[in-house]
Amino acid sequence: xxxxxxxxxxxxxxxxxxxxxxxxxxxxxxxxxxxxxxxxxxxxxxxxxxxxxxxxxxxxxxxxxxxxxxxxxxxxxxxxxxxxxxxxxxxxxxxxxxxxxxxxxxxxxxxxxxxxxxxxxxxxxxxxxxxxxxxxxxxxxxxxxxxxxxxxxxxxxxxxxxxxxxxxxxxxxxxxxxxxxxxxxxxxxxxxxxxxxxxxxxxxxxxxxxxxxxxxxxxxxxxxxxxxxxxxxxxxxxxxxxxxxxxxxxxxxxxxxxxxxxxxxxxxxxxxxxxxxxxxxxxxxxxxxxxxxxxxxxxxxxxxxxxxxxxxxxxxxxxxxxxxxxxxxxxxxxxxxxxxxxxxxxxxxxxxxxxxxxxxxxx
Numbered sequence: 232x233x234x235x236x237x238x239x240x241x242x243x244x245x246x247x248x249x250x251x252x253x254x255x256x257x258x259x260x261x262x263x264x265x266x267x268x269x270x271x272x273x274x275x276x277x278x279x280x281x282x283x284x285x286x287x288x289x290x291x292x293x294x295x296x297x298x299x300x301x302x303x304x305x306x307x308x309x310x311x312x313x314x315x316x317x318x319x320x321x322x323x324x325x326x327x328x329x330x331x332x333x334x335x336x337x338x339x340x341x342x343x344x345x346x347x348x349x350x351x352x353x354x355x356x357x358x359x360x361x362x363x364x365x366x367x368x369x370x371x372x373x374x375x376x377x378x379x380x381x382x383x384x385x386x387x388x389x390x391x392x393x394x395x396x397x398x399x400x401x402x403x404x405x406x407x408x409x410x411x412x413x414x415x416x417x418x419x420x421x422x423x424x425x426x427x428x429x430x431x432x433x434x435x436x437x438x439x440x441x442x443x444x445x446x447x448x449x450x451x452x453x454x455x456x457x458x459x460x461x462x463x464x465x466x467x468x469x470x471x472x473x474x475x476x477x478x479x480x481x482x483x484x485x486x487x488x489x490x491x492x493x494x495x496x497x498x499x500x501x502x503x504x505x506x507x508x509x510x511x512x513x514x515x516x517x518x519x520x521x522x523x524x525x526x527x528x529x530x531x532x533x534x535x536x537x538x539x540x541x542x543x544x545x546x547x548x549x550x551x552x553x554x555x556x557x558x559x560x561x562x563x564x565x566x567x568x569x570x571x572x573x574x575x576x577x578x579x580x581x582x583x584x585x586x587x588x589x590x591x592x593x594x
Contacts, residue, residue, distance in 0.1 A: 267313035268409045268471040276486055284377040286314040289488035299491040300498075303457055307415035308487035309478050315410055316380035317465060318387060320371040322401035328394055329363060329371055332386065334514060334533045336524025340365035345372075345436045345452060349522050350383065355513040355535030355542070359383050359504060360522075364438045364452065372438070372450065374410070374463070376504050408450075409471035414461035414495075417483045422451075422462060425477065433462075444477040446470045456492065458499025500553050507551055515542035517551050 264287045273280065278289030288311070291299060302308055320329060329337045335348030345364030349357050359379040364372040375383040384405070391401050413422060423430045425444035433439060438452040448467055455461030466474050478484050493503070502508055508517045513535070520543065527533055531540060567576040 268468045269311045291488045291490045296490040299487045303415045306483045307417040310412040313409040314377040316375040317406035318373040319404040324399040324401045328401040334523045342367040351535040355538030356510040357508045408465040409468045411464045414455045414457040415459050421481050446474045457495040516547045
């Protein structure tokens with residue numbers, strides 16, 4: 232139900248990636264990896280720290296991956312996602328700027344409303360998936376995948392410079408806030424105790440700026456990557472530990488790491504960038520055409536529109552689909568064989584690929 236997109240979750244660093252500046256980092260740790268403001272808290276609470284996308288992050292804690300996964304399903308868990316890129320887009324032309332890069336209808340978003348959208352290239356490939364929120368203030372709030380942060384920021388800055396050169400009013404600011412995700416069926420009860428606002432009025436994919444457990448200036452967005460009811464809280468970095476400790480003071484709340492984050496999204500059928508989608512996969516092939524706004528489909532004014540809309544009419548030769556299996560786990564990227572032993576697809580993390588009832592190779 233929640234966020235049918237992807238957020239980088241596996242503990243590996245893409246080739247050639249490098250740590251980015253800002254975005255809640257507290258400086259370089261071992262091997263030049265960046266640390267989130269909660270790094271010391273993770274270590275003090277038994278987090279097994281691993282490198283990921285230029286950062287040091289917890290894979291799991293003492294209770295283990297499976298228990299953490301189940302606890303999130305039954306109660307509530309706190310995830311540190313401060314490694315994700317948070318960008319603020321200002322200026323009267325901010326919507327036009329954003330729509331020149333993504334497939335979503337940003338202009339139709341009401342104040343405080345957000346949407347999952349896709350950053351595409353001229354071949355129709357998915358460069359990244361983003362959450363774009365039309366804040367009730369004077370800017371757009373954009374959250375990007377950690378593993379794509381440097382690439383995304385370069386694209387955003389290049390496009391902003393192009394528009395500025397033609398007289399457009401748009402400028403970017405990278406947020407230094409930390410980002411915490413509180414996920415699970417008891418999230419609303421836990422968080423409401425620290426809010427003066429009525430959380431029941433905050434619907435899915437909507438966002439408010441409020442005070443959370445005494446910490447002012449927090450942006451609370453009702454979304455997540457677990458399939459459970461949840462929020463992401465953008466909090467000033469200097470007070471992130473304070474807020475985390477307040478939340479962890481509630482017995483229902485456990486810390487959870489990258490392992491549970493990945494298995495939870497897998498169980499919920501939410502795709503992962505770099506596994507299920509990448510720059511060679513289009514929205515039509517990925518089963519993500521619902522992210523294209525109706526107006527944008529007609530206007531065809533986003534990168535790769537001709538390729539993507541042609542696939543809608545002709546049907547793509549390959550598609551991402553979900554399967555369940557029994558027996559030993561299938562390793563990522565293994566070939567899927569048909570009855571005659573011929574490769575008919577490739578296992579991403581949660582799916583193989585077919586067109587209608589016929590099976591086709593996934594190259």
